[in-house]
Amino acid sequence: MHTLSKNQRIIFDIIDKSPEPMKAYSILFNVQKKGIKAPLQVYRALDKLVEIGKIHKIESRNAFIACQNSSCQVSKATAFSICESCEKVTEINNSSLSKYLSNFKDKAGMKYSKYNLEFFGLCKKCTTK
Amino acid sequence: MHTLSKNQRIIFDIIDKSPEPMKAYSILFNVQKKGIKAPLQVYRALDKLVEIGKIHKIESRNAFIACQNSSCQVSKATAFSICESCEKVTEINNSSLSKYLSNFKDKAGMKYSKYNLEFFGLCKKCTTK
DNA sequence: AATTTAAATGTTATAATATAACACTATGTA
DNA sequence: TACATAGTGTTATATTATAACATTTAAATT
Ligand SMILES: [Zn+2]
Ligand SMILES: [Zn+2]
Ligand SMILES: [Zn+2]
Ligand SMILES: [Zn+2]
Numbered sequence: 638m639h640t641l642s643k644n645q646r647i648i649f650d651i652i653d654k655s656p657e658p659m660k661a662y663s664i665l666f667n668v669q670k671k672g673i674k675a676p677l678q679v680y681r682a683l684d685k686l687v688e689i690g691k692i693h694k695i696e697s698r699n700a701f702i703a704c705q706n707s708s709c710q711v712s713k714a715t716a717f718s719i720c721e722s723c724e725k726v727t728e729i730n731n732s733s734l735s736k737y738l739s740n741f742k743d744k745a746g747m748k749y750s751k752y753n754l755e756f757f758g759l760c761k762k763c764t765t766k
Numbered sequence: 767m768h769t770l771s772k773n774q775r776i777i778f779d780i781i782d783k784s785p786e787p788m789k790a791y792s793i794l795f796n797v798q799k800k801g802i803k804a805p806l807q808v809y810r811a812l813d814k815l816v817e818i819g820k821i822h823k824i825e826s827r828n829a830f831i832a833c834q835n836s837s838c839q840v841s842k843a844t845a846f847s848i849c850e851s852c853e854k855v856t857e858i859n860n861s862s863l864s865k866y867l868s869n870f871k872d873k874a875g876m877k878y879s880k881y882n883l884e885f886f887g888l889c890k891k892c893t894t895k
Numbered sequence: 896a897a898t899t900t901a902a903a904t905g906t907t908a909t910a911a912t913a914t915a916a917c918a919c920t921a922t923g924t925a
Numbered sequence: 926t927a928c929a930t931a932g933t934g935t936t937a938t939a940t941t942a943t944a945a946c947a948t949t950t951a952a953a954t955t
Contacts, residue, residue, distance in 0.1 A: 642921095642932055661912065668832050675935065681915065685932090696825035699912065699941095717877050726877065729872055737866055741885070743858055749887035753826065756870070758878035771903060771951090790941065804906065809942065814903090828912095828941065 639689050647671050648682040649703070652692055652705030658726050663688055695719070697755055706730045713751045714739060720760035729756070768818050776800050776834070777811040781821055787829035787855050824848070826884050835859045842880045843868055849889035858885070884891055 647668055652659050652676075659667075659674060665679045675681065685702060686692040692701050693715050705728040716729040716738075736753050770778060776797055781788050788796075794808045802808065812830055815821040822832050822844050831846075834857040845858040845867075867881050 644875075644933075660781075671789060676913070677915095677935085678933075680870065682931080696884075718872055718874070718878070720876070721879075727874060727876075731872065732869060743847055743856075743860065743885075745847070745856060746890050747849070747856075747885075747886045748885055748893060749847070750850075751886040752883065752888075754867075754883045755825075756872075756876075756878045757880040757882075758876055761875050764877060773904075806906085806944095807904070831936070883908075 641691075642682075642685075644673060644678055645682045645685055646681060647673060649686055649691055652686075652701055653703040655703075657724065658698055658702040659693050660700045664701070693717075693728070693761075695755070696753060697757075698724075698726070700726075702728065715752070715762065716754040716756070718756045718758070718760075720763055721757050722759055722763035725760050725762075729754075758764055770820075771811075771814075773802060773807055774811045774814055776802060777808060778815055778820055779831055781815075784832075786853065787824050787827055787831040789827075789829045793830070822846075822857070824884070825882060825888075827853070827855070827857075831855055831857065833857065834852035844881070845883040845885070847885045847887070847889075849892055850886050851888055854889050854891075858883075880886040 648664060651664060651667055661676065661679050661683060664683075665673065665676060668679070675721070683692070683694075687694055687701075690704055690713075692703050693699055695717060697719065714735050716734060718727045718729055719725075734754075738754065741749070741752075776790070780793060780796055780867075790805065790812060792810050794802065794805060797808070812823075815832075816823055819833055819842075821832050823830055824846060826848065842876070843864050845860070845863060847856045847858055848854075863883075867883065870885060
């Protein structure tokens with residue numbers, strides 16, 4: 638089990654507590670009182686946290702979310718649902734989906750080691766509005 | 767059928783001719799001789815071209831690729847394979863995959879109108895190296 | 896054809912996201 | 926201790942993207 642460094646812990650905690658994905662400079666702003674003053678300190682911690690699967694990057698939003706899926710130790714197979722109205726993001730944990738995608742083979746004979754899927758739409762709350 | 771404006775045409779053509787996804791500022795550099803001088807001119811054309819499905823954005827790379835899939839009029843369901851070694855990107859056109867994903871329903875009852883999937887791995891060429 | 900509306904353009908400035916380079920410190924291992 | 930690896934602090938800079946405003950072009954409506 639990986640033990641987080643000081644900066645990694647600070648930055649993971651703030652992302653983990655956040656109800657929504659956080660952007661790097663919003664994280665920076667929020668951790669300045671804890672002595673983290675430069676973008677690079679944030680990005681280095683983010684890189685590591687992504688690498689070990691504690692957080693994921695929502696590529697379409699340039700934002701980071703804590704892994705909601707305890708089995709997801711490494712960020713190899715990620716899927717998210719994103720509400721285009723309220724921007725709520727949820728990590729999808731569906732074994733049928735992950736099985737289907739992990740076994741997917743294309744014609745070109747490419748061997749995949751990783752995927753990222755982002756669904757967009759309206760969440761239940763925003764649909765009924 | 768949508769007819770492209772002058773800037774949209776110039777920018778689509780350069781992306782369409784490119785063997786690899788192009789980044790916005792690389793596009794800008796390449797079209798300056800055609801009178802397009804500012805980032806905004808590029809981004810506005812890119813936005814429109816994405817909207818009408820002539821190009822797609824590869825989110826993990828902040829780069830743009832021409833749609834390889836004539837049936838893909840609108841960018842509602844996109845899938846790509848990305849080689850992490852040579853950065854070759856291919857649009858996946860697989861009806862089983864698109865059917866599976868278009869019909870996917872999550873537990874939260876969210877209705878999806880769009881998805882984007884990016885597979886990562888090594889292409890055939892890079893595997894045998 | 897004249898009027899109106901919507902879409903696209905040109906331009907300057909600036910915001911937001913991310914990395915390079917270098918010196919230094921902490922931690923684990925032989 | 927000596928060595929290797931990972932993490933930190935700092936300054937500067939690169940890259941990606943949008944705001945705001947004036948103007949022009951194209952398309953739709955009368
Ligand atoms: Zn996860
Ligand atoms: Zn919502
Ligand atoms: Zn397409
Ligand atoms: Zn390759």
